[in-house]
Amino acid sequence: MKNQALKKTSFLCMAVLLLCQYAAQSQVRLFLTGGPQVGSVESSGTTAGYGTDVQPFLKGRTSARIGIQADIPFKPASRWALQPGIFFSGKGSLFQKEYDTTGANASPFYYRQTTNKSDYIDIPVQLAYKLPLSKKVNFFLSGGPMISVFYASKTVDELSYYTPPVSQGDFGRTEIRTEETKGETGTDPGKFKSAYFGVSGSAGFDFGPVMLSGFFTRGLSEFDQPTVPGSFYHQTVGGSLSIRIARQKEAISQKPPVVTPEKPGDKDNDGVPDAEDACPDEPGSKATNGCPDRDGDGIPDKDDLCPDVKGLIKYKGCPVPDTDKDGINDEDDACPTVPGVARFKGCPIPDRDHDGVNDEEDLCPDQPGTKENRGCPVVKEETLKKAAEIAASIQFAFGKTTIDPKYHKTLNEIAAMLANDAQLKLSVEGHTDNKGSAERNRLVSQQRADAIRNYLISKGAPAENVTATGFGPDQPVAGNETEAGRAKNRRVVFKLSY
Structure with missing residues (x-):
């Protein structure tokens, strides 16, 4: 395989060098051409189910085509030209399908994606006709035969399985299997042919040093030794930008002899x-x-008023001034008399709430606060006390996660606090004792915290300012050996902050 790749690379390099040498010695223009393309495999398999289970799920593969193209006019000012080229072209196809196996023991479904990345050296020879649109712009149509030489191929097969939960409370998981297979040439089924024949065509605009065009290629012979009955052909559609790298020689005019004038005084x-x-x-x-x-x-x-320092004419040879000495010259400084920073165009870092903490470090830039609290105000002691009392009063029935309506009035007070202060944030914590499994307790405590959060949001509290976390039995405040201790551990905690 290494020798084959080396031979193909050598063939491509030799072909490019020969084309460049020919362009340098003849009346042609040579272009470096490249652009995106979408490759597909046009197929007509005859095996059972191919038209329903395979063909509808074949998609195009996006890749690129790059190479050298020549433009050889039949004669000066002719509208007809020959356009041979040598391109490195990425082709292939993409197969994507989800298989529903609901009811099977293995999994409810799996998803398969197979990417065939086939690279070829395309050698088209196109006949072009050019229609002048202006003195410098031509519209052209071209088409002709093409031979594509196999360069390399790789098939990437990805299979994703989804495993359903095995017990209540667990979550599914995804396992991914990826396999890569390199293509080879040969006469055995499944192997690629060394080359195939096809046609190519293009249309676009010729601006002289630049050409913009769209192109189409289609194989006329199969590119591999099929493993199933049917026919398979490569096809590509794309666009190209061509930039001239060599042009036809200009006639060398006979120059008159140079007369050296007498040297003036200096x-x-x-x-x-x-x-x-x-x-x-x-x-x-x-x-x-x-x-x-x-x-x-x-x-x-x-x-020059500053003959030893580089400057500008508008400042009579002196450099651009920097009045506030902040390293940003006055021409670019939005605050030329106040030292600032470049990212604010020479102005100081703003402090919208004027609390002494600039906006870049202020967690509450629109509400005055303290430096110790990173620019946010400190929650009032009476507010913290009120929230703690309300949280301590809330009890849930054993094993239940719904809120007793008798707590709605006090929870409405918390919702009103949050609705009236857009910067105020609340963390709802749910805790339990250690009776029952730890996993069950954590789930119940989370559901209770979520119930309180959802109620507060329904009463006007900003959703982004309320969080809910269930800790289960992980953070006891008393021993769980007695009923009194366990009662203290079964609690709801409200934490307010900015």
Whole structure:
């Protein structure tokens, strides 16, 4: 396989070099051409079920085509031209299908995706006709035969299985199996042919140094040794951008003999004749009309207010000023008299709520707070106390997750707090004792916390400001050895913050 790949690469390189050499020695234009394409396999399998179980699930494979294309006119100013080319082309197909096996012991369904990535060296020879649209733009149509030489192929087969829950409370899982198979050429079934014949066509616009076109290729002979009855052909559709890298030689005109004029006077030997030298006694440059320019900013020293520092003409040779010394010159500084930072165009980092904590570090940029609380206000002590009392009063019936209506009034107070303060956030925590399984307790505590969160949201609390977490028996506040201790552990906790 390595020797075959080396031979194919050598063949492609030699073909490109020969085409470039021919372009350099003849009346042709040579283009580097590339663009996206969609490859597909046009098939007509005759096995049972092929038209219903396979063909409808075949899709195109997106890839690219890149190479060299020549444009050889039949004669100067002719509308007919020959357009041979050599391209590296990605072809193949994509098979995607979901199999429903509901009722089977293994799984309810599985999903299969098979990607065939086949790379070829395409050598089309197209006859083109050009229709002038303007002096510099032609519309062209072209078509002709093509031979495609096999380069490499790889098939990637991906199979995804879904396993249903095996007991209440568990979740399904997905297992993925991926297999890769490299294609080979040969005469055995399933192997690729070394080459196949086809046709190609294109249409587009010729701007001279650039061409834009769409193209189509179709195999006329099968590309492999089929393993099932039927016929299989490669097909591609895509677009190309072509950029000229070589053009036809221009006729060499006979130039008259060069007459060397008499050298004009140049007292300071700076290459600027005295007649054109604004400073004939001081060496300078043509850019400054013969005058010296120590800082090389293109402004003669005699006109430069800062002759040793590069500057601009609008500032008479001096650099752009930076009044506030923040490293951002005044031309780009939205706040030229106040030091700032570049990402705010020279202005200071904003502090919308004026609490002394800039917006980049302020977790509550629209509500004054404290530096210790990262710009957010501190929740009032009476508010924390009220929330704790309400949480402590809420009890759930044994094994139940619904809220007793008698707690609605106090929960409405919490909902009102959250609705009236858009920055206030509430964390609802559910806790249980250790009776029963830990997994069951965690589920019940989560469902109870969710029930309270959903009720608060239904009463106007912002959903994004309320979270619910069930901890089960993991965070006891008393021992679970006595009923009194277990009663303390069965609780709901409200935590307010900004």
